[in-house]
Amino acid sequence: MAAESQIGIANGNCNGSVPSSSLRTYHVVVAGTRAMGIGKNGELPWRLPSDLKFFKNLTLTTIETGKRNAIIMGRKTWESIPLDYRPLSGRLNVVLTRSESFGIAAAENVIKCGSLSSALELLASSPYHSSIERVFVIGGGEIFREALNGPGCDAIHFIDVETRLECDTFMPEIDTSMFHPWYSSFPTEENNIRYSFITYVRVRHSKVESLIQNNKLLSNGKNGSAKFEVKDFSFLPKMVFERHEEYMYLRLFKDILSNGTSKTDRTCTGTISKFGCQMRFNLRRTFPLLTTKCSGEEWLRNFYGLSAVPLMLRYTDMHADYTGQGFDQLMDVIDKIKNNPDYRQIILSAWNPSDLKLMALPPCHMFSQFYVSNGELSCQMYQRSADMGLGVPFNIASYSLLTCMIAHVCGLSPGDCIHVIGDAHVYSTHIQPLQEQLGKVPKPFPVLKINPEKKDIDSFVGADFKLIGYEPHEKIEMKMAI
Numbered sequence: 001m002a003a004e005s006q007i008g009i010a011n012g013n014c015n016g017s018v019p020s021s022s023l024r025t026y027h028v029v030v031a032g033t034r035a036m037g038i039g040k041n042g043e044l045p046w047r048l049p050s051d052l053k054f055f056k057n058l059t060l061t062t063i064e065t066g067k068r069n070a071i072i073m074g075r076k077t078w079e080s081i082p083l084d085y086r087p088l089s090g091r092l093n094v095v096l097t098r099s100e101s102f103g104i105a106a107a108e109n110v111i112k113c114g115s116l117s118s119a120l121e122l123l124a125s126s127p128y129h130s131s132i133e134r135v136f137v138i139g140g141g142e143i144f145r146e147a148l149n150g151p152g153c154d155a156i157h158f159i160d161v162e163t164r165l166e167c168d169t170f171m172p173e174i175d176t177s178m179f180h181p182w183y184s185s186f187p188t189e190e191n192n193i194r195y196s197f198i199t200y201v202r203v204r205h206s207k208v209e210s211l212i213q214n215n216k217l218l219s220n221g222k223n224g225s226a227k228f229e230v231k232d233f234s235f236l237p238k239m240v241f242e243r244h245e246e247y248m249y250l251r252l253f254k255d256i257l258s259n260g261t262s263k264t265d266r267t268c269t270g271t272i273s274k275f276g277c278q279m280r281f282n283l284r285r286t287f288p289l290l291t292t293k294c295s296g297e298e299w300l301r302n303f304y305g306l307s308a309v310p311l312m313l314r315y316t317d318m319h320a321d322y323t324g325q326g327f328d329q330l331m332d333v334i335d336k337i338k339n340n341p342d343y344r345q346i347i348l349s350a351w352n353p354s355d356l357k358l359m360a361l362p363p364c365h366m367f368s369q370f371y372v373s374n375g376e377l378s379c380q381m382y383q384r385s386a387d388m389g390l391g392v393p394f395n396i397a398s399y400s401l402l403t404c405m406i407a408h409v410c411g412l413s414p415g416d417c418i419h420v421i422g423d424a425h426v427y428s429t430h431i432q433p434l435q436e437q438l439g440k441v442p443k444p445f446p447v448l449k450i451n452p453e454k455k456d457i458d459s460f461v462g463a464d465f466k467l468i469g470y471e472p473h474e475k476i477e478m479k480m481a482i
């Protein structure tokens with residue numbers, strides 16, 4: 001991390017949310033099934049060691065030594081913690097109960113409170129306001145009904161348990177009109193249970209129900225009232241903040257500058273370049289359209305050019321009629337995904353060696369392979385040469401969109417989009433603007449919605465794609481090297 005700060009990637013190095021009002025704000029930490037189940041017979045319905053490790057790291061870690069975090073829980077959750085482990089060490093345990101007579105064995109790091117608001121008020125007052133760095137509400141169901149989506153909730157760390165399990169205690173749905181995913185981990189499996197970690201951040205102070213219902217929110221952020229009201233997300237714990245996928249791109253740029261080689265190039269501009277790089281984007285909940293500079297317009301304008309890639313045919317000139325000629329690779333890919341999803345030859349190729357001499361510039365993104373598993377479609381794209389400043393944000397978005405579109409028409413969910421680059425380079429004219437970009441803190445990636453009516457890949461029009469919550473930093477000018 002020290003090295004990172006020296007090179008200047010903006011990060012979430014905040015000092016916790018020491019409150020200015022009379023109530024502390026808080027984060028919720030919860031693991032739940034898709035049916036919002038969180039408990040069974042007074043216990044957790046699963047055993048997930050990685051979840052417990054995440055919970056421990058998140059709630060124990062502080063930035064300032066000498067400070068600690070507080071965890072607020074209902075009386076029944078307190079009682080569900082095995083005797084040997086309670087109170088949970090290193091944290092102030094705040095137990096909510098309405099019962100005067102409920103006794104907790106006197107221990108230095110346990111207090112009881114009669115309501116959530118009295119607990120938040122207490123933690124905002126002396127001595128806790130300065131000794132407690134962050135406050136986490138950890139359950140159970142009764143407490144989540146009040147705390148989740150509540151006005152003091154800054155973030156929700158949600159462990160999304162995909163496997164169906166019987167539960168008798170439930171949490172409310174996360175209100176996605178107020179909370180937006182900051183990052184989502186790739187799914188993992190433990191004890192036959194598939195799950196992933198998602199952190200949602202508050203982007204608005206109150207619900208925007210009518211906007212969502214009227215679909216007006218789906219406007220690339222152009223509708224003023226739909227804009228994020230919360231702009232700065234550096235309050236997140238560092239271990240979560242730095243998992244935003246945009247950091248993969250920013251770190252790759254930084255790595256090229258620090259460790260790359262100076263090279264000449266076709267445009268005579270001069271580049272710093274690195275060979276053999278990979279970025280893996282998770283398409284399950286968000287869409288990787290970079291936010292540290294605005295790239296939305298370029299991407300939307302350029303997107304339709306992508307449809308020219310998959311048709312493999314001998315090009316004569318722009319006037320020729322190509323109807324019925326060539327091999328429609330896109331249709332072939334879709335057919336294989338639908339009818340033979342385990343096939344290891346689901347490939348789009350733009351690299352045709354016998355035609356290279358006929359081309360002014362051979363294709364840069366030249367080869368992609370598709371992969372189906374767990375009802376999800378993933379794509380790995382190989383790009384022989386990538387302009388990090390201008391091209392790569394567009395390449396990531398284009399192939400992610402292609403993956404989402406193909407998944408959509410094949411009745412699958414989008415999985416991963418893996419971008420493999422041969423020569424990843426920064427043009428000398430882009431170094432200064434990219435340095436400026438490194439100083440920006442990412443915003444949440446937008447969420448992509450595709451018109452559910454459309455089932456045919458050739459029938460899509462621009463209006464079938466909506467980006468929810470794309471609020472990038474301003475455009476940073478970069479000159480195209482030609």
Ligand SMILES: NC(=O)c1ccc[n+]([C@@H]2O[C@H](COP(=O)([O-])OP(=O)(O)OC[C@H]3O[C@@H](n4cnc5c(N)ncnc54)[C@H](OP(=O)(O)O)[C@@H]3O)[C@@H](O)[C@H]2O)c1
Binds near residue numbers: 116
């Ligand atoms: N999956 C997860 O992330 C997760 C996290 C935590 C817990 N859990 C599970 O959830 C279950 C427990 O949840 P639960 O809903 O049954 O109980 P709970 O929310 O843990 O505790 C309920 C109790 O808390 C007190 N309480 C609730 N609201 C209060 C308020 N506003 N002010 C003061 N006291 C208040 C009351 O205690 P009194 O009756 O003493 O007044 C109430 O009976 C267990 O199965 C546990 O394993 C799951």
